Amino acid sequence: MTRRDLPATVDIREVGPRDGLQLEAPLPLQDRLAILKALAKTGLRRIEATAFVSPKAVPAHSDAELLADELERWPHVEFSALVASVGGARRAVGCGVANLEYVISVSEGHSQANVRRRTADATADIAEIAQLVHQAGGQLEAILATSWDCPFDGRTPIERTVEVAQRAVALGADRICLADTIGTATPLRVTSLIHAVREAIPDTEIAVHFHNTRGSGLACSLAAVQAGVTQLDASVGGLGGCPFAPGASGNIATEELIYMLEESGVHTGVDLDTVLTAAALVERAVGHQLQSNLFRATVQT
Amino acid sequence: MTRRDLPATVDIREVGPRDGLQLEAPLPLQDRLAILKALAKTGLRRIEATAFVSPKAVPAHSDAELLADELERWPHVEFSALVASVGGARRAVGCGVANLEYVISVSEGHSQANVRRRTADATADIAEIAQLVHQAGGQLEAILATSWDCPFDGRTPIERTVEVAQRAVALGADRICLADTIGTATPLRVTSLIHAVREAIPDTEIAVHFHNTRGSGLACSLAAVQAGVTQLDASVGGLGGCPFAPGASGNIATEELIYMLEESGVHTGVDLDTVLTAAALVERAVGHQLQSNLFRATVQT
Numbered sequence: 001m002t003r004r005d006l007p008a009t010v011d012i013r014e015v016g017p018r019d020g021l022q023l024e025a026p027l028p029l030q031d032r033l034a035i036l037k038a039l040a041k042t043g044l045r046r047i048e049a050t051a052f053v054s055p056k057a058v059p060a061h062s063d064a065e066l067l068a069d070e071l072e073r074w075p076h077v078e079f080s081a082l083v084a085s086v087g088g089a090r091r092a093v094g095c096g097v098a099n100l101e102y103v104i105s106v107s108e109g110h111s112q113a114n115v116r117r118r119t120a121d122a123t124a125d126i127a128e129i130a131q132l133v134h135q136a137g138g139q140l141e142a143i144l145a146t147s148w149d150c151p152f153d154g155r156t157p158i159e160r161t162v163e164v165a166q167r168a169v170a171l172g173a174d175r176i177c178l179a180d181t182i183g184t185a186t187p188l189r190v191t192s193l194i195h196a197v198r199e200a201i202p203d204t205e206i207a208v209h210f211h212n213t214r215g216s217g218l219a220c221s222l223a224a225v226q227a228g229v230t231q232l233d234a235s236v237g238g239l240g241g242c243p244f245a246p247g248a249s250g251n252i253a254t255e256e257l258i259y260m261l262e263e264s265g266v267h268t269g270v271d272l273d274t275v276l277t278a279a280a281l282v283e284r285a286v287g288h289q290l291q292s293n294l295f296r297a298t299v300q301t
Numbered sequence: 302m303t304r305r306d307l308p309a310t311v312d313i314r315e316v317g318p319r320d321g322l323q324l325e326a327p328l329p330l331q332d333r334l335a336i337l338k339a340l341a342k343t344g345l346r347r348i349e350a351t352a353f354v355s356p357k358a359v360p361a362h363s364d365a366e367l368l369a370d371e372l373e374r375w376p377h378v379e380f381s382a383l384v385a386s387v388g389g390a391r392r393a394v395g396c397g398v399a400n401l402e403y404v405i406s407v408s409e410g411h412s413q414a415n416v417r418r419r420t421a422d423a424t425a426d427i428a429e430i431a432q433l434v435h436q437a438g439g440q441l442e443a444i445l446a447t448s449w450d451c452p453f454d455g456r457t458p459i460e461r462t463v464e465v466a467q468r469a470v471a472l473g474a475d476r477i478c479l480a481d482t483i484g485t486a487t488p489l490r491v492t493s494l495i496h497a498v499r500e501a502i503p504d505t506e507i508a509v510h511f512h513n514t515r516g517s518g519l520a521c522s523l524a525a526v527q528a529g530v531t532q533l534d535a536s537v538g539g540l541g542g543c544p545f546a547p548g549a550s551g552n553i554a555t556e557e558l559i560y561m562l563e564e565s566g567v568h569t570g571v572d573l574d575t576v577l578t579a580a581a582l583v584e585r586a587v588g589h590q591l592q593s594n595l596f597r598a599t600v601q602t
Binding site for chain 1: 302303304307412463484487488490492512515516517518520522523525527530550553554555560561564565566592593594595597598
């Protein structure tokens, strides 16, 4: 690997406020706004702010509408929200959030567990959601959960992920995000899948979303960047999972990703120290230690 | 990166019993022997068992002689010990430990802090230590601490690390280990240094030793393996550092390294589940949580 194998810049999407908080005990709206305020100062250009999903399944985001109302405070940031249904997309667009991530599970087992639908049926809804999003002037990303592995079905065949990606794009998705939902991906498999998906949808941007459950998250991110991916999800402080949930583990930590990439000459546009300040705020808000090694090393010194 | 960029096999040296335990409160000899016993079952072929250093500076290893006496129990494992002086090497060889790691600091600041000597003077002792080791039928590895960065002097110039490596080999070291003492290395810098060192000492084996202080340890390990390195240090459970020491952080976790490499088709010869069993034993012995994400995910399920 040399400097020439890496892009000059990448774009990090902060997903802590959505993915990071979704398994935490619900935080008051004011706390979440304070976190967004801190993150908006870091140089991050894109933040996944909330999710318009079942309040019963995800109480942490039950007041997504109230949060959405406040996002105009930070016009320099592109906010987005996650949805898991046409109804969720309507709610989001209805309160002015036009950039959406629609999550579908590549594996049937996870699709049933997550939305009680077949993958094909969930995928079909992209047509309607894309229309809603595009009419509102937004962009639609299809997040492909269990792109590498499924907690129920085991290894996801590459062809299956490729097929779902192709169908999602054909139905109107503007971008595909390959998500390592359970944090089992490893660098070589990342490279293989990205190459296969890119061959199938050469004109569509590919993003990646890694969890650090087995410690390989940054190595997978670097493999993705080496394979030409410039859109990466990360979570401040490695927020995510839940201290009380079995085996749950957070997304890769935003500050660790920034550190590794900037030190490799890849520009992120995000200020490391300001992210660490935001992480400290997040840690106080959630009331337990964040997992990021870089953050831990900082707060201990 | 493709499968062809990676070697077929690598050799992991377990350093938990030495580096991992050195900042912990001293464990009883029986506990350390139980840990060695558990590690000897994993398929690990090399284990750094202890250190012959100042008992005052490192009380955790003050009874290195007693531990050394027991190592013949596991004849299938190649045990080694760390030393920081000619006197330490004499102690080690005197009780039958012939494979030694002699640690020298590339940066003057760290050399002063660690052994109160100039780098050149500490390096010069390799001649005498190599003679002791070779007469005893062992191999001498020179560990180059602060190969990338120094906590006192900042960035270590590549030329300086290369120069110390060259001199160490000229004086009789059989292998060079590039150590990221404070866990600041990043993948591209790893590649650059390995290439530079290899060019200077093309016939000498190069090993690497990473800490995970900023989360990049596995990504650095993969970069090293991509650059042709097949000797890597790791620590069971990510043991190392100390919960009470500012900013301290452990080595990369043996089980996380095995997982990433085996999933990439690189054979380690080590059984992941047996390492996790050993990690559980280590966690009980040290009495606090180990940092390895993979281990944590396992014990929580």
